[in-house]
Amino acid sequence: MNSSDAVREGLIPLLPRLRRLARALAGQVADADDLVQIVLERALARAAQWRPDAALDKWVFAIARNAWRDELRARGRTQHLFAPEEAGEMAADRASAQPAQQLELAMALAALPPDHLEVVALVLVEGMSYGEAAELLEVPVGTVTSRLARARATLQAHLGKDA
Template sequence: MSAHDNLRQRIAELLPRLRRFARTVAWQREDADDLVQIALERALRAQDQWQEGTRLDSWLFRIMKNAWIDELRARGRRDEVLAPDGEQVGVSETGSLITRLSVEAAMARLPEEQRLAVGLVLVEGLAYKDAAEALGVPIGTLTSRLARGREALQRMLGDGEL
């Protein structure tokens, strides 16, 4: 298997995480799907720029973040975040859906820089160093954004544990 084929396989394995992060960033399913596609296209075109031994997920998250910023600029709607579209669920799933939607709505109200930090660290489980690298900011900036994001989420969700 060639190095490019190996890289493509590893990217394919990260698709569920990329989709989840795209939903954290874009909120609307169609925007998230488009964002994943744009990020994958950019990654495949730039695959020679990825350095073996570095975190592939951080590299892809950074590409996705930059693609989203480009998309917002192109649309002229910076900082507009839409609530997720409705889903049909059964009665037994209603409680967990309400909790999930409450968290998603609270996340949507966060400033973008806090939402991205929370999404990478708390949702995707990246280490602070890797999340800071993906966002292109110093670790101190990431931890500050993360702390402010956590505090805001706790206030919005009634001081519950996240």
């Protein structure tokens, strides 16, 4: 089996997690799945660069994060992806489970700076360790920790009434 086949087959079981990560990053279902499509195409095109001793999930999540950053740049807006009136729709989409609390969560996520949102997505949604996230983002662990703390504080301010 060549590396292209290995990557292609290895990606199939990763699709649900990749979609979850993309949903956390991109928000809207359609945007998120467009992002996944970009990621899959890049991963297949770069299959030769994947080393079998490297974890395929981390490799493809790194591609996802970079593709998402590229998309942000392409849109020319690095802070707020969605206009306020879109945020409502996006929120509804992002947290389809409906409760008002989740709506608030989604709107709070949409307002996070990209640096914070990607740490939240990798650590709190995908479940990576700080060290794994730091490696993927190519920043020191301390940076991951501080970004996560600030993102958490922002999210808690939106949500934390009941805790």
